Amino acid sequence: MDTNSRNWRWVRKTQLLIASALFLLQDSLVNSAETSSVHIVYMGDKIYQNPQTTKMYPHKMLSSLLGSKEVAKNSILYSYKHGFSGFAARLTKYQAEEIAKFPGVVSVIPNGIHKLHTTRSCDFMGKL
DSSP states (O other): OOHHHHHHHHHHHHHHHHHHHHHHHHHHHHHHOOOOEEEEEEEEEOOOSSHHHHHHHHHHHHHHHHSOHHHHHHHEEEEEOSSEEEEEEEEOHHHHHHHTTSTTOOEEEEOOOOOOSOSOHHHHHOOO
C-alpha cells in the first residue's frame, strides 16, 4: 500500500467521524430545544406571612427541578404572595408536568391570553 492511499483512507475516516459527530450534536440540540412557555404554579392558600419566605420556596423548588439556582432565578417571572401562594415561571411542558408532582403544588396552569367577547356586558346579556 502506498502512502497516498493510506492518507486518503485516514482523511476519509476522519471526515466520516466528524460528520457523524455533527449529526449527533444536531440531533441532541433539536431534541433538547423544547420550547418553554409561562406557567402559573398554584400552591393554594397563602402559606407564609413573610413575603421573603414566600419568595424563597419557589426558588428552592425550581432549583431542585432545573439543577441550578441561577437557572431557577431566570425562570421565575413573578411570585404571588398576596391572597394565595404560587409563582409564574418559564417552563417546558415536561418541567411543568414534573413540578406538578412536587409536594404543596395544587396545579400548574399554562398562562394564556384570553380574548374579550364584549366590552358592553348589558348589551351582551340583553337589556336588564
